[in-house]
Amino acid sequence: MRKQKGETIVLKKGKQEIQLDYAELRKAVLVLRAINHKLRQRMIDLLEEYEKMTVTDIYIKLRLEQSVASQHLAILRRAGVVSTERDGKFIYYGLDKDRLSQISKLVEELAA
Amino acid sequence: MGLQHFFYNNFDKIINWRIFAIAHYFKTTKVTSMRKAKVNINDEKLQVSSEILRALAHPLRMKILEFIDENDTINVNKIYNTLKLEQSITSQHLRILRLAGLVITERDGKFIHYKLDYDKLSNAMEAIDSFLEQEVN
Numbered sequence: 252m253r254k255q256k257g258e259t260i261v262l263k264k265g266k267q268e269i270q271l272d273y274a275e276l277r278k279a280v281l282v283l284r285a286i287n288h289k290l291r292q293r294m295i296d297l298l299e300e301y302e303k304m305t306v307t308d309i310y311i312k313l314r315l316e317q318s319v320a321s322q323h324l325a326i327l328r329r330a331g332v333v334s335t336e337r338d339g340k341f342i343y344y345g346l347d348k349d350r351l352s353q354i355s356k357l358v359e360e361l362a363a
Numbered sequence: 364m365g366l367q368h369f370f371y372n373n374f375d376k377i378i379n380w381r382i383f384a385i386a387h388y389f390k391t392t393k394v395t396s397m398r399k400a401k402v403n404i405n406d407e408k409l410q411v412s413s414e415i416l417r418a419l420a421h422p423l424r425m426k427i428l429e430f431i432d433e434n435d436t437i438n439v440n441k442i443y444n445t446l447k448l449e450q451s452i453t454s455q456h457l458r459i460l461r462l463a464g465l466v467i468t469e470r471d472g473k474f475i476h477y478k479l480d481y482d483k484l485s486n487a488m489e490a491i492d493s494f495l496e497q498e499v500n
């Protein structure tokens with residue numbers, strides 16, 4: 252997959268070349284932005300505790316409007332932090348622990 | 364019709380409700396005890412890394428980084444003159460890059476020179492690249 256010109260820069264004067272791709276950086280930004288939010292962190296903690304929950308379980312526990320809960324869950328889902336699973340007429344949300352530990356590793360390395 | 368009477372007449376309903384509540388309690392706590400270890404993300408580090416990513420993921424700041432790289436060290440005037448930007452805008456973006464630790468400043472008399480922190484940049488890009496690689500799998 253070759254990157255579009257103009258969206259990628261290469262820094263050449265370091266020990267090795269460093270390539271920065273705007274589209275790639277945006278992806279990582281969206282992931283960190285998804286988890287860097289107080290309410291969404293509460294959702295993560297809640298799912299950590301209960302493993303599997305429906306939107307209803309979540310918005311009742313957190314005393315939110317359903318639309319607000321759905322919006323924030325969608326952001327977490329796009330970042331890959333939560334995944335959904337259909338069971339009959341219910342849709343259950345659960346944490347992707349592997350994804351979370353990947354994010355944790357990214358944060359540790361970036362902040363090093 | 365006292366309270367006692369009410370309980371007596373609705374005894375089965377009340378019991379049913381309590382059994383349901385107890386069952387629900389066990390349903391939710393059982394999974395809790397089986398869960399994997401909690402993934403902790405340090406908040407301070409999350410702020411630091413968000414700042415770094417935010418600083419990098421911006422077309423104009425990328426252009427500024429590229430320009431500083433081409434010139435080793437450079438002062439603000441030359442950056443905004445060459446890239447045809449306003450000075451205030453240039454300074455603003457340089458400030459974001461500096462606070463994220465991606466560029467370093469050196470004062471030389473009345474000039475401030477900017478240069479890239481290559482270690483920081485390559486460390487950051489390595490971390491980001493390996494994170495994004497996992498995403499594909």
